Amino acid sequence: MRQAVVAIEDRNFWTSPSFDLARIAKATFYDVVHHSTAQGASTIPEQLGKILYLHDDKSLTYKVKEILFGEELTAKLSRTAILQEYLNDVYFGEGATGIEAAAQTYFGVHAAQLNANQASLLAGLLPEPSYLDPFNNLAAARQRQQLVVAAMRRQGDLTAAEATAILAKAPPLTAAGSSSLNLAPYFVDAVESWLQSRYGAGYQTMGLRVQTSLNPTLNQQAQQLVTQTVAEGAAMHMTAGALVAEDPRTGDVLAWVGGAGSGAPGGQIDMVTRPRQPGSEFKLFTYSTALTNRDITMTTPVLDGPFTLPTGGPGGGPYTVVDYEGHYAGVVPAQVAFGNSINVPAIRVELKTGIPNVLATARNMGVTTLTQSNSSYGPSLTLGAYPVPLWEMTQAGAALANQGVLHPTTYVLQVANDQGKVIFRASPTARRVLSTPVSYIVNTILSRDSNRLLAFGSNTPLVVSGHTVAIKTGTSTDFRDNTAVGWTPTLVVGDWVGNADDSPMYGGGINGISGCATLWHDFMVDALAGVTNSWYPQPGGLTTKEIDGETDYYLTGSGPSTSVLGGGTVTPSPSPSPSASPSESPSASPSASPTATPVPSPTSTP
Secondary structure, three states: HHHHHHHHHHHOOOOOOOOOOOHHHHHHHHHHHHHHOOOOOOOHHHHHHHHOOOOOOOOOHHHHHHHHHHHHHHHHHHHHHHHHHHHHOEEEOOOOEEEHHHHHHHOOOOOOHHHHHHHHHEEEEEEEEOOOOOOHHHHHHHHHHHHHHHHHHHOOOOHHHHHHHHHHHHOOOOOOOOOOOOOOOOHHHHHHHHHHHHHHHHHHHHOOOEEEEOOOHHHHHHHHHHHHHHOHHHHHHHOOOEEEEEEOOOOOOEEOOOOOOOOOOOOOOOOOOOEEEEEEHHHHHHHHHHHHHOOOOOOOOOEOOOOEEOOHHHOOOOOEEEEOOOOOOEEEHHHHHHHOOOHHHHHHHHHOOHHHHHHHHHOOOOOOOOOOOOHHHHHHHHHHOOOEEEHHHHHHHHHHOOOOOOOOEEEEEEOOOOOOEEEEEEEOOOOOOOOOOHHHHHHHHHHHHHHHHHHHHOOOOEEEOEOOEEEEEEEOOHOEEEEEEEEEOEEEEEEEEEEOOOOOOOOOOOOOOOHHHHHHHHHHHHHHHOOOOOOOOOOOOEOHHHHHHEEEEEEOOOOOOOEEEEOOOOOOOOOOOOOOOOOOOOOOOOOOOOOOOOOOOOEEEO
16 A cells, blocks of 8 residues: 555655755646646655645745645654554545545555555545545546556566556455545534534634544444334334433433434434434423422322313413323323323423523523523423434433532533644533432332333333333324433433434324334343443431321422322322322313413323
């Protein structure tokens, strides 16, 4: 490869100065005569200087700088070091920067295994790697290869027989797009967007060294599982999926998969960042707010029965809240309503605590998409009617996983310049967004399988054997989005499945269990393998009550109540299980008449 590049790019590389005036004059004359820029006048040291330090500007000043950088590099580095650095940094097309990446991309081998046929083809790509891409324009790439082979013959690097053999047959290529070179394309795109926003469009030529938080093994597992899940859901018109994992103790991203792959429908869109309806997942903010404001406890009885609001429906008319199951559970403890993701109780809790308060909690926990005035949002807010990106819902879950302290999502840890000097080091500011006692109560509710029996049954993918986990799922209107976020003290994972074009999935087989919960479960099993189970110690500020072997927790100064949210009272029961039908004296209307604005009215599902 060294011989091929030197022969075609800078045949006097080993002996001549970095600044070759005769070469510049010859190339300039050729370009003027042929009205082109086909003749490169830059030596390899100059090209390396351009790659590392300059932007793509063809001005005279630019050329002078290129020459000066080439001189400086030649003075400080050996020719061998310059050539090695050049081959490691030059772009070969197809997203492959450096010779190792190019060898893997085009031939599926390491750079050290390249033969003369492969090396001469790659060396020929350098002037115009996009136009000469052998996957798309093999004929042009082979024509350029002929020039490389001729140059190598003149240099004495190939015999006549070797040259003839190369020109007789093109080297076999890998299948286009089959290279495993970029194992984290969605994450890399996110990092590149961050770099461009911080350093401008020329960041690629600044010689930056970027350290990220990604765990390549976990990310590869996530990609395989997302691709597999989407393939298995094809019969239900599922074409896209996404997964993001963080360490809640730091906010560091461990896995970031935005789609099922470039070949899948919508696979070029990063669904980690695309706002989607979170469905019942949004109830995290509603119940966290109500518990914080002491509007409810985890055992507050809430009526699940027919419930219609005077406004908020189609055309500003009545809004009837519908439960996913199509029937009502009666009076249930708040923890059962939350764990089973029952819609009517969630609306009642939201109206009691106040939509502006729920919005404040969501925004404080990192949701940035809810930017309209508070009056613009109606009761369906708690059912996830308003789009939020997956990574922001995962970040909110991370705050609960970290006992109420939010560490902002971070994926670029450090950036050094071409001299090795650190010019950026991540130092996000952690902040408390929920109290430790409230976080503990929410985590307890969402980790109890007994709180999910009505909607999900027992021993579902929401349970990870050998580990205590909390999880909340959601499904949006017409099964357009199916999402989940779940966590342990050391890992939070959010995922989504659906269609990037917003078309609905076939709901008969897609719900909070069969869709993304299975994907979430399988990833958690892989990620937690060999990890010791851990959970949170009970914090101060709580009192407890034992019921049928389970401990319920109350903020100090609060306790069990028999007053039903929705109207009526219940007789205290030793069982935490919900009654099978409404109590004898509940009201079918909310205890206070809310003012609702017209909003989307989804049928949010577990």
